[in-house]
């Protein structure tokens with residue numbers, strides 16, 4: 078019975094668990110976040126993301142030509158059309174652009190692959206939990 | 219002392235003892251969970267987690283299942299907790315002699331120990347859920363199984379005292395305290411008593427219904443079994459009963475096998491220590507708590523971490539066959555020692 | 561504990577039960593602790609994945625849908641689907657892509673089998689082994705994340721190849737993980753296979769005979785543990801398996817005999833972890849240079865698929881057994897014309913009945929878990945009633961009628 082000796086050995090090992098974001102669940106998550114923002118508490122760091130991690134999407138709106146390919150391949154239909162007014166010399170023209178609802182995105186990165194102008198990319202940001210799925214941070218314009 | 223004063227002292231003593239047992243039991247539970255987590259390579263909950271659990275359970279609604287028998291269903295947890303606390307009244311707590319030691323003996327303790335189990339069985343059956351019924355059946359079988367080795371140990375030693383110290387009451391924990399068993403046993407008896415100690419530790423695990431003997435509750439099989447329907451205050455009482463069990467059962471082991479105190483030793487080796495009576499009392503109580511903790515770590519934390527859950531027939535075989543055989547051997551060894559055969 | 565004339569009663573295990581992590585219902589008729597009747601009720605959750613693939617999505621979108629058929633087999637389902645689509649559209653996959661697919665699929669097998677070992681240990685109340693195996697599983701998860709960009713949904717399959725190459729650093733990372741498991745394998749084996757309490761709970765429990773395994777079409781480790789040498793990687797090699805040469809693993813390689821019980825299934829899975837490590841080593845050693853995808857331009861690929869006409873079948877040995885996808889494409893239509901998934905759990909649920917009859921209630925969780933069921937893969941109708949012989953089939957007409965009635969009822973309340 079190997080477990081009999083193993084448990085005593087493990088007892089004196091450092092726990093495997095990563096302490097992210099804190100060793101114990103805080104009494105109130107909001108309170109914890111506020112204390113962190115005020116610099117009163119520290120977040121234990123998460124496991125670092127590897128290179129080419131697929132996290133929250135980045136969108137460089139100026140480069141976008143509005144071809145709509147990303148909309149066509151997005152499996153979750155997280156990308157929708159949007160028109161923006163752009164000043165061109167004297168007059169204003171309506172240009173087709175997109176917006177991405179991160180709360181729907183499944184981080185497949187397919188839109189990044191298909192975009193002909195490389196205006197989409199994936200960052201390594203993954204702490205995206207939010208109570209409001211239409212929060213401003215979760216809509217990429 | 220007037221009768222009223224005795225009564226009052228008894229009530230206050232019971233209250234103090236009850237609160238001590240609950241608070242200490244919950245802390246032991248916290249330590250147990252922490253250590254078990256560390257053994258499993260985890261961080262585990264903070265030490266005060268059991269207290270929070272109880273608080274949360276007390277805040278929650280106590281749901282009465284539709285086909286439960288209300289009065290049985292609601293009284294089972296109370297009886298369970300009350301019986302366990304009353305066991306404590308018959309046990310010496312370190313330097314404090316048993317509160318009701320004069321009027322009861324080991325037989326009473328053995329009977330009282332069955333009550334929580336029976337309350338759980340009745341509560342399980344009365345909750346009218348198939349999972350709880352199966353759990354109750356299993357608890358019944360388990361109760362019968364571990365009772366046998368337990369009584370065997372107690373009666374062997376009682377018989378031993380009736381021979382080696384006929385002047386003392388054989389069936390009293392006081393006797394175990396005044397003449398510790400190790401002091402009267404020779405080498406053969408020593409081996410026998412050690413076997414008994416191991417058997418009793420395994421019985422303790424079964425009595426506390428922890429893995430590998432958590433068969434009546436078996437979370438993944440019958441969804442907490444007996445407690446499947448319990449919630450809120452009722453479940454909190456069972457939780458407290460479990461915590462008190464973690465003090466009571468080790469206290470029995472201590473009373474039988476390790477009835478020693480630290481303060482005599484301390485004052486012997488360090489004669490210039492300022493050892494007033496109160497300090498000695500405190501030291502001994504702390505020492506008692508340490509002993510309880512160590513026994514819990516072996517009989518609960520280690521056991522539940524290092525083994526898989528058994529099936530009920532396997533557990534019965536273990537208790538009735540293996541432990542019984544071990545018990546018989548130990549009994550013969552002790553008997554041979556006492557009779558001077560060896 | 562035998563109480564002879566005790567009334568039979570039924571205990572429902574599921575759809576929500578701590579032993580089952582996913583919705584399925586087992587109605588057990590028990591006599592004391594003994595099980596005398598078993599009734600499996602599947603289809604507690606239907607997600608309409610195939611419908612989405614046939615009505616809403618184009619082929620590329622379907623890859624990600626297939627990935628979400630099951631959270632754990634998220635390589636074998638898309639793998640199977642792209643194989644079917646490639647067959648239907650006549651796309652040749654570059655050899656390097658085949659190797660990369662094989663490597664990722666085997667990495668998935670390692671993580672899935674370790675995950676399973678933990679779950680099985682938890683079912684028999686051995687949480688320590690559960691925590692240990694899951695902690696050890698982290699390494700392969702990190703390697704997967706490094707190679708594919710995500711821990712769970714790997715998103716590496718593409719019709720005609722793969723989306724990410726295995727570069728030098730990625731190869732190094734995989735080798736590091738493999739070395740870690742070669743080192744730790746003995747410990748895992750020791751903890752799981754040599755533990756007396758685990759043996760007590762799994763030896764001679766939930767036996768599936770070779771005949772039953774063949775009759776009920778069991779697949780994957782369940783069939784292999786019963787002595788059926790069945791493995792798609794051996795019988796119909798795909799990807800790089802033909803070059804590597806995989807043999808089905810039978811438990812007698814380790815124990816010298818085949819019983820077909822839960823213990824044998826554990827043995828098969830653990831040996832497969834070892835086998836997967838070897839396969840990945842071989843694949844990394846022999847990986848050819850070249851393209852990783854047949855058509856780099858996704859726009860072109862999409863229009864090519866739109867023009868394609870035909871049907872194809874993909875067969876993949878998922879960690880749980882053989883997975884089959886059938887896909888039919890019609891010219892001018894982007895969604896599949898038809899898409900049918902046959903996940904391994906579909907075959908491995910019926911064997912529960914012979915495994916459980918005569919067993920004890922305490923055996924239910926571990927026996928059910930021993931087939932590594934994945935309800936999210938399985939969502940079709942199976943109606944069996946052993947004791948009362950009642951047959952009950954829902955016809956399409958009747959279901960349609962029922963749903964129309966329900967819609968009306970709901971509209972009235974809006």
Ligand code: SF4
Pocket residue numbers: 134150151152153154155156177181182183184185186187188189
């Ligand atoms: S990453 Fe995938 S899901 Fe997210 S927006 Fe791009 S295509 Fe859509």
Ligand code: SF4
Pocket residue numbers: 140141142143144145146147148174175191192193194195196197
């Ligand atoms: S594919 Fe790229 S360029 Fe085209 S619409 Fe999307 S973001 Fe803009």
